[in-house]
Amino acid sequence: MKNISSVLLISALALNQSCTTMKKTDTQQEVPVTDPSLSSNPFMKKSKLQYEAPEFNKIKNEHFKPAFDFGLKQQDAEILKIANNPEAPTFENTIVALEKSGEVLKRAVIVFSNLTSANTNPTLQALDEEYAPIFAAHSDKMYLNENLYKRIKSIKEDGLDAEGKRLVQYYKQNFEIAGANLSAADKEKLKQINQELASLSTQYSNKLLEARKQGGVFFSDVKELDGLSADEIAAAAADAKTAGQPGKYLLALQNTTQQPLLQNMKNRASREKLFKASWQRAEKGDGSDTRETIEKLAALRLKKAQTLGKKSFADWKLQDQMAKTPEAAKKLMNQIASPAVETAKREAKDIQDLIDQQKGGFKVEPWDWNFYAEQVRKAKYDLDENQIKPYFEVTTVLEKGVFYAAEKFYGLTFKKRTDLPVYHPDVVTYEVFDHDGKSIAIYYLDFYTRDSKNGGAWMSNFVEQSYLLGTKPVIVNCYNYQKPAPGKPSLISYDDVSTMFHEFGHSIHGMFASQKYPSLSGTNVPRDFVEFPSQINEHWALDPVVLKNYAIHYETRQPIPQALVDKIKKAATFNQGYMTTELVSAAALDMDWHTVTNQSQLIPVLDFEKQSLKDHGFTLATVPPRYHTPYFAHIWGGGYSAGYYAYLWSETLDNDAWEWIKNNGGLTRENGDRFRKYILSVGNSVDLNQAFRDFTGHDPDIKPLLRNRGFIK
Numbered sequence: 219m220k221n222i223s224s225v226l227l228i229s230a231l232a233l234n235q236s237c238t239t240m241k242k243t244d245t246q247q248e249v250p251v252t253d254p255s256l257s258s259n260p261f262m263k264k265s266k267l268q269y270e271a272p273e274f275n276k277i278k279n280e281h282f283k284p285a286f287d288f289g290l291k292q293q294d295a296e297i298l299k300i301a302n303n304p305e306a307p308t309f310e311n312t313i314v315a316l317e318k319s320g321e322v323l324k325r326a327v328i329v330f331s332n333l334t335s336a337n338t339n340p341t342l343q344a345l346d347e348e349y350a351p352i353f354a355a356h357s358d359k360m361y362l363n364e365n366l367y368k369r370i371k372s373i374k375e376d377g378l379d380a381e382g383k384r385l386v387q388y389y390k391q392n393f394e395i396a397g398a399n400l401s402a403a404d405k406e407k408l409k410q411i412n413q414e415l416a417s418l419s420t421q422y423s424n425k426l427l428e429a430r431k432q433g434g435v436f437f438s439d440v441k442e443l444d445g446l447s448a449d450e451i452a453a454a455a456a457d458a459k460t461a462g463q464p465g466k467y468l469l470a471l472q473n474t475t476q477q478p479l480l481q482n483m484k485n486r487a488s489r490e491k492l493f494k495a496s497w498q499r500a501e502k503g504d505g506s507d508t509r510e511t512i513e514k515l516a517a518l519r520l521k522k523a524q525t526l527g528k529k530s531f532a533d534w535k536l537q538d539q540m541a542k543t544p545e546a547a548k549k550l551m552n553q554i555a556s557p558a559v560e561t562a563k564r565e566a567k568d569i570q571d572l573i574d575q576q577k578g579g580f581k582v583e584p585w586d587w588n589f590y591a592e593q594v595r596k597a598k599y600d601l602d603e604n605q606i607k608p609y610f611e612v613t614t615v616l617e618k619g620v621f622y623a624a625e626k627f628y629g630l631t632f633k634k635r636t637d638l639p640v641y642h643p644d645v646v647t648y649e650v651f652d653h654d655g656k657s658i659a660i661y662y663l664d665f666y667t668r669d670s671k672n673g674g675a676w677m678s679n680f681v682e683q684s685y686l687l688g689t690k691p692v693i694v695n696c697y698n699y700q701k702p703a704p705g706k707p708s709l710i711s712y713d714d715v716s717t718m719f720h721e722f723g724h725s726i727h728g729m730f731a732s733q734k735y736p737s738l739s740g741t742n743v744p745r746d747f748v749e750f751p752s753q754i755n756e757h758w759a760l761d762p763v764v765l766k767n768y769a770i771h772y773e774t775r776q777p778i779p780q781a782l783v784d785k786i787k788k789a790a791t792f793n794q795g796y797m798t799t800e801l802v803s804a805a806a807l808d809m810d811w812h813t814v815t816n817q818s819q820l821i822p823v824l825d826f827e828k829q830s831l832k833d834h835g836f837t838l839a840t841v842p843p844r845y846h847t848p849y850f851a852h853i854w855g856g857g858y859s860a861g862y863y864a865y866l867w868s869e870t871l872d873n874d875a876w877e878w879i880k881n882n883g884g885l886t887r888e889n890g891d892r893f894r895k896y897i898l899s900v901g902n903s904v905d906l907n908q909a910f911r912d913f914t915g916h917d918p919d920i921k922p923l924l925r926n927r928g929f930i931k
């Protein structure tokens with residue numbers, strides 16, 4: 219995933235995930251630094267570190283609030299000056315000036331939002347709740363400023379280069395989407411709604427973090443964990459000790475409905491316990507129950523859309539996406555849903571047959587699925603996850619897999635850095651060099667799960683590329699891999715390997731950014747496009763040349779045997795019915811929540827979900843959605859509201875483009891340069907439907923996706 223929490227906060231400053239990266243301007247003197255403590259605040263000046271990487275050695279909790287307050291005032295003054303400029307509006311004195319505004323605020327917010335996602339604490343959480351509505355109001359102040367909108371509308375595009383023209387269009391559209399055309403009374407109403415929405419979203423995220431923390435399951439007897447590896451058991455024992463229950467075993471919850479450990483847990487009662495803890499984590503009627511917040515959010519989003527003259531929130535949200543309308547997104551989901559469900563039914567039968575063969579005497583339930591699917595996989599493909607895990611040691615996968623593929627395809631090289639400060643001791647740092655040896659980016663990785671970190675995996679920028687501002691990308695990838703017990707190797711599953719390639723795909727999209735204006739730079743693209751580069755990069759994990767290079771046994775140092783590689787490849791379409799159904803059903807659920815057109819359609823959360831799944835034909839109880847509404851953080855706490863379909867949309871682009879790459883020689887420098895030229899380096903500076911056509915020579919086609927998932931021949 220592309221981090222949205224940072225994007226969200228920053229979008230408070232410049233709607234639609236653009237980052238208002240800024241430079242010192244002459245307007246800054248209008249806000250004198252009156253607070254003497256500000257002079258030592260690390261956010262007041264550009265970092266002296268390479269590429270303005272954040273000075274984590276200096277940044278403390280207490281620096282955020284004064285930097286926010288100063289930064290808000292500073293940008294207010296800058297915006298007023300732009301809006302009330304007596305000179306006739308020009309591209310330079312209006313739009314470029316906006317691109318440069320808010321330097322201090324941007325610097326503080328980008329670090330803040332990354333830390334609240336990756337390494338939060340009660341102080342930061344409280345600040346987050348306090349400032350979310352303030353940032354929302356700040357954003358509205360700009361977008362609903364009538365003078366400013368008038369200036370932007372009157373800017374002539376003649377004489378501008380293509381990126382400049384695109385930026386003018388982008389600003390016009392963003393102002394309209396934000397409500398610049400509304401009456402004064404409706405603007406006031408909208409401001410109120412936006413602040414409330416921001417507060418509710420933050421409240422939701424904080425509740426969910428607590429729910430995940432409280433939701434972990436303690437086991438007293440090691441027999442209950444039968445099937446887990448010695449290392450996994452050791453880690454569970456260590457976690458229980460940290461949680462103040464020495465002698466017990468704690469299995470922490472992952473973000474998704476299904477919990478990865480379930481596939482090895484032999485004890486059915488333990489499986490049920492862990493699964494139910496996951497499913498019910500945020501609906502216990504206690505302080506971390508998210509349902510009431512969700513109901514308020516859904517109702518308020520509808521109100522917002524209607525204030526803005528749209529039928530539904532999705533109609534409003536999708537205007538600037540590739541899909542453009544909810545109907546287009548739904549059409550795609552429908553094309554995938556029924557072959558996915560049909561395939562899942564066949565998979566369910568295979569699983570039930572196996573249970574019956576083993577005289578299990580029960581009907582398959584969701585907590586059984588992965589345990590038996592794993593056995594079916596072993597039987598059908600003779601592939602055992604535990605057999606391959608020793609070949610996936612985390613640093614080897616990174617350096618000899620992810621980096622190696624980037625070297626073969628794009629000519630990149632990487633150098634480990636130990637001199638740059640980090641925000642947590644687990645974070646590792648690299649410098650990235652282009653094919654000609656020029657340094658292009660700083661790249662951080664934060665692998666391990668902890669209570670202070672949101673679930674899932676994501677990419678985010680600390681600094682965004684911009685020629686206007688003279689900045690280069692500083693990027694971070696966060697994961698939630700289980701930290702090995704001390705002295706043990708960090709072995710990850712094939713899924714985790716795939717995630718590492720995925721997140722690096724976002725990173726490379728950021729690293730190859732080549733834009734003048736920060737708002738159009740790198741990963742600041744529509745959400746249904748943003749997963750395209752990351753999904754493309756996942757394919758390298760199974761490329762035979764790459765796989766052989768990184769899949770090395772951590773003890774014997776032997777490369778993975780070819781027979782095992784063949785099995786992994788053969789098993790690639792395994793369980794796709796399940797995996798696609800859980801994804802499409804989550805996407806449909808999201809779209810249903812955001813296409814309600816009347817308050818009366820909003821019924822209690824669990825009833826709403828049940829009805830939605832039934833309406834779409836997702837009636838297989840054994841295949842629950844990837845996220846259950848109470849913990850669907852993408853749509854309630856992040857920016858994927860009415861946007862979870864984006865994964866499927868991007869995947870359509872991905873499979874189609876991947877087919878082009880495969881048919882044209884695969885892992886070659888020539889193909890890498892072509893992908894970089896048309897897709898990775900253009901940011902949002904061109905029409906992305908056109909960018910796709912430039913790369914593949916045609917419009918996106920869904921058939922490669924259906925073929926690759928094994929749904930059609």
Ligand SMILES: [Zn+2]
Nearest residue numbers: 219220749752
């Ligand atoms: Zn992603």
